[in-house]
Amino acid sequence: MKILDITYVALLAAFMGVLGFVPPIMLSFTPVPITIQTVGVLLAGGVLGPRLGALSMTVFLLVVAAGAPLLSGGRGGPAVFIGPSAGYLFAYPLTAFCVGYLISRFSKFKFSNILLINLTVGIFLLYLIGIPVQAFILHIPVNKAILTSLAYVPGDLIKATLASFLVYRLLKSPVIKRNVHKNAETL
16 A cells, blocks of 8 residues: 555545544434434545545544544444444444445546435435444344434435535546546455
């Protein structure tokens, strides 16, 4: 791995930590908060590509597991990985990988393609892993967890749009664009 790759991984992991300083929005009917860190996950995959995007999210989660309070609301430590939002956290590296892989497959980057991937794959994967884990930990039926999670959809649409715009703008940079294609080819 090159120094530039390590720098990108560290930069996106640090950016996730910075996004954790934005206070969460707590809902009265669920212990899982609304956070802006979804943007960082989609950004990592879209900008860094599959391998480095997943690696940056893994590094971030390892730092959180070591006790750094980098999740929204100042949460950190091993306990967050057995709480109601654990599934969403576990989905971070997989989501970054899948989003990065699919975006890197396009020969020409268009905002609509990036947005489509972020909405259909990015947000869907977070829900696909997060909702069942949330239901298991809270001891509620999965269909109730799905209904509860509908409250997150409007915010996630906004976050996916913001992340898509940022990825689109950043991929216009020749250095970033070349890096994404290179990482996708080494899979």
